Amino acid sequence: MPAERNLSEENVKETLHAAILESLQVFEPPEKLTVSQWADKYRMLSKEETSRPGMWDTSSVLYMKFIMDTFSDETIREIVLLKSTQIGGSECMINMVGYTIDQKPSRIYYVLPDDDLCIKFSDNRLKRMFRSNKEVFAGKVNMKSDAKFLKFKGGFVAVASARSPSELASWSVPIVLLDEIDKYPVWSGNEASPIKLAEERTKNWPVAKIVKISTPTLKTGAIYKAYESTDVKYQYEMPCPHCGKPITFKFSQIKWPKNEYGEADTTVVQYQAYYECEHCHGRIDDRHKLQILKQGHWVPVNKVQGRPRSVGFQLNSIYSPWLTFGTIAVEFLTSKDDPEMLMNFVNSWLGEPWEDKAAAMDSDAVQDRMTELPEGMVPHWAQLITGGVDVQKNGFYWTIRAWGYRLTSQNIAHGWAESFEEIEAIMNKMWPDEEGELRWQVNLCAMDSGYDTEDVYDFCLMNAEWCVPVKGITSQMIGRFRRSSIDAVGKQYHGQALYIINGDSYKDMIASRLRRPIGKGCWMVYDGSDIDYAEQITSEHKVATVKNGRRMESWVPKTAHAQNHYLDSEVYAACAADLLQVRYLDEKKETADVQPGVGSRPQEGKETNFIDIGEGWLK
Structure with missing residues (x-):
């Protein structure tokens, strides 16, 4: 009996001890973790x-x-x-x-x-x-x-x-x-x-x-x-696997193969792009990436006295262990020719703020894009030409622009007209190529319908085979343009196509391509182009505005009385080119035997499929 009593007392003590320990855990502070x-x-x-x-x-x-x-x-x-x-x-x-x-x-x-x-x-x-x-x-x-x-x-x-x-x-x-x-x-x-x-x-x-x-x-x-x-800014440094010196991932150090013309095949780039060490120029491939990321650490780029209260970090997509150097290079190559896509690449892939240099553009940018071709001559690389007309109270500003592969373009003529009849004559005029042969005619003209609207609608209806009405909007719109229709019951132009234009998008494109050197992809003008035209093209800049609680970037005149009519005309000509699917043009083959009539608007009496370009571009 005494032995059993002692065993029972011992069990009670153990149970009580366990209960006390469990109760004390409530008061135990949590483990100190980061x-x-x-x-x-x-x-x-x-x-x-x-x-x-x-x-x-x-x-x-x-x-x-x-x-x-x-x-x-x-x-x-x-x-x-x-x-x-x-x-x-x-x-x-x-x-x-x-x-x-x-x-x-x-x-x-x-x-x-x-x-x-x-x-x-x-x-x-x-x-x-x-x-x-x-x-x-x-x-x-x-x-x-x-x-x-x-x-x-x-x-x-x-x-x-x-x-x-x-x-x-x-x-x-x-x-x-x-x-x-x-x-x-x-x-x-x-x-x-x-x-x-x-x-x-x-x-x-x-x-x-x-x-x-x-x-x-x-x-x-x-x-x-x-x-x-922030008080202190940090950058993530990693050792180069070749020389051991610290590097930070920068897009400028991603390299990829190019052909003899300086162009890149995205299929090749996807698998052959690599990162080049800025110190030893050693090749860092995707297989090295995870290794050096794990060896990296944050290093302050500036110092502050005392303890910092705020810290800043910056990371781009190159640091992502799930993205290859080739993927990032291909994203750039497919984005670089479109200002909106390029802005997304800079923001979303590089983690950097977009800095639009268009606000600094002046008339010199246009004058510096003069080619050796005189006014009125269509370049050999052209595949179509379009017109744009800005309608004013007393007349019309107009422009005619040639277009080729990768949105290469050149103004071949611009000016002022006083009547619809004069515009009709200009847009139906034949223009010579570099050999002097009269074989080019405006494929499509886009005419502003914001002023003198009914007369513009009538004119476009009467000349529907080569002229369409357009209207610019100031609010932000997804895409460059959208097709609408004229709602005017009882009028002959009721139901006629009307194209709503995102002017800011086209001005982005013009500003972006004005920064390119003369040649493929550049926005150019003819030799001797006048200063008034250049000043109107660069009469606007892009500024931040607030509308309905949202930040917007919009193009506005630099001064209260700045003339921007030629800029608007070029926006309309660019829209006309888009309607003709200019962005899908293949590179023109250089041949001595050029077929007559290629690129010109078909003449009356000839069979044509002009209206069916791109399987219904006016639909």
Whole structure:
């Protein structure tokens, strides 16, 4: 009996001891981890979240480790990441949210550009993280919370829209995460900017964190200005696998093979592009990339006295372990000839702000693009010619331009006409080639219908085989033009095609090609072209404006009384070329035996398929 009693007492003591230890665990402080350590230890990625499910592995995106860990540094108040798309920025912020909920519960504002994104982000990103990591967040996160107000023990995540000032002014919080801030509405004067409103929420907290992440747009954009104002800026350096000297990935060091004409085959470039070390000129291939990324580290490019309060980082797509040098080179080659696509490449692939040099263009840029051909002569490389007419109160400004492969173009004539009859004669005139043979005629003319509208519609209807009405718009529009129809019941031109033109897009194209050297792809003028024409072509510049809470880049006259009629005429001529599918022209073969009539508008009485160019370009 005594032995049994002693055994029973011993079991009670063990049970009591275990219960005491379990109770004390409630008061045990959480293990001290950085954000990257927390993510590596606890964050599981599901198939719903990524194409590479499994445990989060910071070593696969090692450039994100130091950025995430600055969030754990209480001396750093502001973190700015200027980045390309798909580099891991949003995942980095999601890790910060998970770390806060699990390690240091507190209030969080997560701000996105608009309300629709808020709902999608909460349901598809945050809640999926909670579901994929139930062992971490079970009992902490209230999964029944509203999508825009996720409650957890010790705090909440308010997912707020940058378009709702009331949402941004609702709570006092120590943590503000601002995602894609260059897509936020800009300050209009009625309310404080959304970024400022969100930042104001932290001012009563002695230890606070503000994180700003975005793909840049312009140098005037919010993310670039935030990056420039940081105390310390860092760059990610890696050792060259050949010479060991530190390198940072720059697009200028990606090289690819070219043919004897300096052109590149994208199929070849995709697999043969490589990175060249700026020090030893050694060839760094894709097989070296992951190795040197893992050996890299962030290095400050400037120093500040004392402890920095704000830090800035910049990352481009070359750092992505999932993109090859060839993929990036091909993206550039397919984007470089289109200003909009090139801007996207600079912003979304290089993580750099777009700097439009068009505002600095002056008449010299046009005068410097004079060829040796005289006025009225069509170049040998031309495949079609188009006209553009800007209608004024007392007459018409007109232009005629030749077009060839890769949007190579040259003005062959321009001027002023006083009547529709004179315009008709000019556009039906035969123009000589370089051998002096009269074999060219305007294929298509686009005429402005913004003034004297009914007469323009009548004229275009009567000359529908070579002339179409167009109308420019000042609001932003996707694409260069769209087909509409004239709504004028009872008029003979009712239902006639009318083309709505995005003038800014064509002015972008003209400005971009004016910067090219004379030759293939350049926007050129004839020898002796007058200064008035040059000044009108460069009479506008592109400036940032705000409309309906959105930042827009628009072309406007440089001065209040600047004349821009020839510029508008060239916009219309470019649209006419697009209607003829100029962007799909093949390179013209140079032959001694040129077929007569090629490139000219068919004459009356001859069989033709002109209207059917491109299988219905007027449809």
